[in-house]
Amino acid sequence: xxxxxxxxxxxxxxxxxxxxxxxxxxxxxxxxxxxxxxxxxxxxxxxxxxxxxxxxxxxxxxxxxxxxxxxxxxxxxxxxxxxxxxxxxxxxxxxxxxxxxxxxxxxxxxxxxxxxxxxxxxxxxxxxxxxxxxxxxxxxxxxxxxxxxxxxxxxxxxxxxxxxxxxxxxxxxxxxxxxxxxxxxxxxxxxxxxxxxxxxxxxxxxxxxxxxxxxxxxxxxxxxxxxxxxxxxxxxxxxxxxxxxxxxxxxx
Amino acid sequence: xxxxxxxxxxxxxxxxxxxxxxxxxxxxxxxxxxxxxxxxxxxxxxxxxxxxxxxxxxxxxxxxxxxxxxxxxxxxxxxxxxxxxxxxxxxxxxxxxxxxxxxxxxxxxxxxxxxxxxxxxxxxxxxxxxxxxxxxxxxxxxxxxxxxxxxxxxxxxxxxxxxxxxxxxxxxxxxxxxxxxxxxxxxxxxxxxxxxxxxxxxxxxxxxxxxxxxxxxxxxxxxxxxxxxxxxxxxxxxxxxxxxxxxxxxxxxxxxxxxxxxxxxxxxxxxxxxxxxxxxxxxxxxxxxxxxxxxxxxxxxxxxxxxxxxxxxxxxxxxxxxxxxxxxxxxxxxxxxxxxxxxxxxxxxxxxxxxxx
Numbered sequence: 001x002x003x004x005x006x007x008x009x010x011x012x013x014x015x016x017x018x019x020x021x022x023x024x025x026x027x028x029x030x031x032x033x034x035x036x037x038x039x040x041x042x043x044x045x046x047x048x049x050x051x052x053x054x055x056x057x058x059x060x061x062x063x064x065x066x067x068x069x070x071x072x073x074x075x076x077x078x079x080x081x082x083x084x085x086x087x088x089x090x091x092x093x094x095x096x097x098x099x100x101x102x103x104x105x106x107x108x109x110x111x112x113x114x115x116x117x118x119x120x121x122x123x124x125x126x127x128x129x130x131x132x133x134x135x136x137x138x139x140x141x142x143x144x145x146x147x148x149x150x151x152x153x154x155x156x157x158x159x160x161x162x163x164x165x166x167x168x169x170x171x172x173x174x175x176x177x178x179x180x181x182x183x184x185x186x187x188x189x190x191x192x193x194x195x196x197x198x199x200x201x202x203x204x205x206x207x208x209x210x211x212x213x214x215x216x217x218x219x220x221x222x223x224x225x226x227x228x229x230x231x232x233x234x235x236x237x238x239x240x241x242x243x244x245x246x247x248x249x250x251x252x
Numbered sequence: 253x254x255x256x257x258x259x260x261x262x263x264x265x266x267x268x269x270x271x272x273x274x275x276x277x278x279x280x281x282x283x284x285x286x287x288x289x290x291x292x293x294x295x296x297x298x299x300x301x302x303x304x305x306x307x308x309x310x311x312x313x314x315x316x317x318x319x320x321x322x323x324x325x326x327x328x329x330x331x332x333x334x335x336x337x338x339x340x341x342x343x344x345x346x347x348x349x350x351x352x353x354x355x356x357x358x359x360x361x362x363x364x365x366x367x368x369x370x371x372x373x374x375x376x377x378x379x380x381x382x383x384x385x386x387x388x389x390x391x392x393x394x395x396x397x398x399x400x401x402x403x404x405x406x407x408x409x410x411x412x413x414x415x416x417x418x419x420x421x422x423x424x425x426x427x428x429x430x431x432x433x434x435x436x437x438x439x440x441x442x443x444x445x446x447x448x449x450x451x452x453x454x455x456x457x458x459x460x461x462x463x464x465x466x467x468x469x470x471x472x473x474x475x476x477x478x479x480x481x482x483x484x485x486x487x488x489x490x491x492x493x494x495x496x497x498x499x500x501x502x503x504x505x506x507x508x509x510x511x512x513x514x515x516x517x518x519x520x521x522x523x524x525x526x527x528x529x530x531x532x533x534x535x536x537x538x539x540x541x542x543x544x545x546x547x548x549x550x551x552x553x554x555x556x557x558x559x560x561x562x563x564x565x566x567x568x569x570x571x572x573x574x575x576x577x578x579x580x581x582x583x584x585x586x587x588x589x590x591x592x593x594x595x596x597x598x599x600x601x602x603x604x605x606x607x608x609x
Contacts (some may be wrong), residue, residue, distance in 0.1 A: 050462050076464040088459035090452050092519065096264070100445075101452050105464035107445040111473065114444035115437045121444050122265060128445075129261045168463065 002061075003028040003204055004172055009058035011044055011228075018044040019055070020228040026172075026221075031198055031205045033215050035239075036225035037248055042208045043085055045225075046174050049206075050075050050082050062172065077105045079171035083161045083178065085208075095144045095152070095160050099135060102167025103128040135166045139193065155186045166197070173197065175207040179214050187214055194218050216240065224248070254587075267439055284428055293420045297492075300420070302532035303427035304488045307434045309512045309524035311481030314438060316510075317519040318447065319474040320454030321370065322378040325385025326509045329479045331392055331501035333358050333486025335399050338407045338496055347412040351487060358483020359476045366475025370468070385506050392498035404497040407490045417491050427488055434481055438521055441477065450474050482509075504557065511564050517574025526575040534560070 002025030011019040019041045026032045034042050047053045049060060051072040059068045062078055070078070081102075090098050106128070109121045136142055139159055149157060158178065165173055178194070179187045195218060197203050209215045215222065215236070222239040224231040226248040232239055239245055256263070256270055268274045288296060312326050336357050340350040369380050392399045399405055409417040417423050441447045449470050452460035461467055490496060508531050516527025538559060542550040549555070571578055585592045 052458065052461075071466075072461050073464050073466045076462060082462055084459065088456040088462075090455035090459070092455055093448075093451050097448055097451065101448050101460075101463055101465075104445055104449060104452075109444060109446075111441075111446060111477070114446050115440055117440040117444065121440075122262075125265050125444070126261050129264070164463070 002026055003063060005061040007059045009048060009055050011048055011053055012056045017228050022230055024223055024233060026204060026206055028204055029198065029202060030220045031194065031207065031218055033207045033209055033219040033222045034225060035209065035215060035222060040225040041228040042225055043176060046082060046176055046208065049174060076168050080174065081165035081168045081170035082174035083165050083176055085176040087157055087161055089149045089157055089161055091149045094146050094148055095141060096146060098149060098160055098164050099132045099167050100128050102164045103131060105168060132167055135163045139163045154181050155183065158182060170203060173203050173205045175205060177208050177210065179209060179211050187211065191218050265443065288421045288424060296420045296424045298532060300424045300427040301492055302528045303431040304485050304492060305512060305528035305532055306431050306525050308482045308485035308509055309516065309528050310434050310438045310521065311478040311485065312509050313513050313521065313524050314481065315474055315478035317513055318442065318454060319450040319471065321471065321474065322381065324378050324382040324510065325388065325506050326482055327501040327505035328385050328388030329358055329362065329482035330486035330489055330505065331388055332361050333483030334490035334496055335392065335405065337487035337490045338405050339398055341408040341410055347410055354483050354487045355480045359480040362476035362479020363472050366472040370471040370475060385503055389498055389501055392501060399498065402498065404495055406495050409491065423491065430484065430488060434484065435521065446473065507560065511560055514564055515567050515574050517576030520576040523574050523576040530575065
C-alpha cells in the first residue's frame with residue numbers, strides 16, 4: 001500500500017479543468033517528481049493536497065486515511081509539509097523565528113501560560129530550539145539565524161523555506177519548484193540535500209520541477225502532466241524516451 | 253558596536269538581551285518611580301494619561317502591528333472596559349476584583365466580535381471596525397441601565413490599598429504598575445508560539461496555515477487579547493476621567509489610537525510608548541501654538557483633527573516605521589559611524605511576490 005495516494009482528482013475552475021481525473025500513488029521513502037509545461041496543473045495539485053483548493057471530485061489518502069475533508073491547518077499535523085513556488089516566508093521576522101514557526105504544530109502551552117511565560121513555556125521554547133538547530137546544522141544556515149528575511153538573498157530564502165518545512169518533522173515533503181531561481185552551484189547543493197533528506201531523515205518527497213537534468217538526477221519516479229491530465233509516469237529513463245512527453249515539451 | 257557571544261538558548265529567549273538592556277530599563281523604571289518627587293500634579297496627571305494610552309496602544313499594536321488586522325473602532329473596547337469597571341465599582345465590587353473581571357469581559361467581547369468580523373480582510377475589515385466604533389457608541393447611549401445613557405455615569409473612586417484615586421501620586425503609580433505589567437504580558441505573548449503565529453498571519457496567511465496555524469482561531473484570539481489590553485486601559489481611563497459619557501468613546505479617540513501606533517512605529521512595543529507620549533502631549537502643544545497663530549487660524553475648532561490627519565499622512569509617507577524606526581536608524585548610525593549607509597533601510601523591491609500559491 002502506498003504512503004500517499006491521489007484517486008481520481010478533478011479540479012474545475014468554471015469550465016476549465018485544471019486537473020482531470022488524476023490518480024497516482026507515492027511509496028514510502030521515494031522521491032517522486034511531477035513535471036509538465038506551464039499550466040499543466042502541477043501547482044494546483046499541490047494546493048489540492050494542502051487543502052487550499054477544494055477538488056470537485058476525487059479523494060486523497062495519506063497513510064490510508066482519507067484527508068480530502070481535513071482542515072487546511074491540520075494537514076501539517078498529519079505530517080505533510082510544503083514549500084511554495086514564490087516563497088511564502090514571514091518577511092519581517094528573523095530566520096530563527098521563521099523556523100520556530102515550523103514547530104507550531106507541537107505547541108502545548110495555552111495563552112495563560114504564555115502571558116506569564118511559565119517554566120513550561122520556557123521549556124517548550126528550548127525543545128523547539130533543539131529541533132530548529134538540528135535543521136540549521138543540516139542546511140548550513142548557522143550564519144543567518146538572526147537575520148531578517150527581508151535582507152537575505154534569494155537562494156538563502158529558498159533554503160530557509162525548505163528548513164521551515166523540515167522543522168515540522170514531516171513524513172511527506174511537498175517541494176514546489178525547489179531549484180527555480182537558484183544558481184548552478186546552489187542547485188547542485190540542493191540535489192545533495194534532497195538526497196540526504198530522503199536517506200538520512202527518511203522523508204518521502206513529492207517535487208514539482210522544471211530543470212530536467214536535476215530531475216533525472218534525484219528522482220526515483222516521475223509523473224508528467226499536461227493540461228490537467230497524466231501524460232506518463234514511470235522511471236526517469238522511461239519518461240525521457242516517452243513520445244507523448246517529448247511532444248508536449250518540444251512539439252512534433 | 254556590541255557583539256553578543258551566545259552560549260545558551262536562554263539568551264535568545266530572555267527579555268533583556270544583555271546587561272546594557274538591564275541597566276537602562278531598570279534606570280528608566282527608577283526615574284519613572286521618582287518622578288512624583290519633582291513633578292507637580294498636572295504633569296503627573298498627563299503622564300498617567302500617557303501610561304493609559306500606552307496600554308491601549310499595546311492592545312491595538314498586537315492587533316494591527318503584529319497580526320496585521322486594521323481596527324478603526326478600538327475606542328469601543330476602551331468604552332467596554334470603562335463602563336464595565338464603573339458599573340462594577342458602583343455595585344460595590346472592590347477595585348482589585350473589578351480589574352480582572354474587566355479584562356475577562358473585554359477579552360470575551362473581543363472574541364465575540366472578532367469571530368464574525370475577522371472573516372473580512374483589508375479595507376472591508378477597516379470599514380467593519382469603523383462601524384463597530386459607531387455601534388458601540390450608540391449602545392453606550394441606549395443601554396441606560398448599564399451606562400446611564402447620555403446623562404453619563406459617575407465613576408466611584410474607591411479606596412485601594414488604603415489610598416484614594418483622587419490622590420494623583422497614587423493614581424500615577426497605579427497606571428505605571430499596570431503599564432509595566434501590560435508590557436511584560438505583551439512581550440511574553442510575542443515571544444511565545446502564539447505571538448509568532450500572529451506575525452505569521454501578518455506576513456503570509458497561506459504559509460501560516462500550511463504550518464498548522466488555525467487562521468480563524470488566531471485572528472479571533474488576537475482580537476480578544478487586543479480587546480483585553482484596551483479594556484484594561486479603559487478601566488484606568490474611567491478613573492482618570494471620573495465621569496463617563498458615551499461621546500468620549502467616539503471615532504476621534506479611535507483615530508487617536510491609530511495615530512499612536514503609526515507614529516510610534518508599527519510592529520514594535522517601544523513604539524506604543526513613543527506614540528503615547530506623542531499623542532498625549534500633542535493637544536497641549538497645539539493649544540500652546542494656538543496662542544501664537546493669527547486668530548483666524550488659531551481659533552479654528554477643526555485645527556486639532558486636521559493636524560492629527562496631516563501628521564498621520566506624513567508619517568505613513570516619510571517614516572513608515574514611526575518614531576521607533578527613526579530611533580533605530582539613529583542608533584545604527586552611531587554604531588556604524590562613519591560607515592553608515594542610507595540604503596540600509598531602503599525597502600527592497602520584490603518582484604517575485606504574486607497572488608499565486
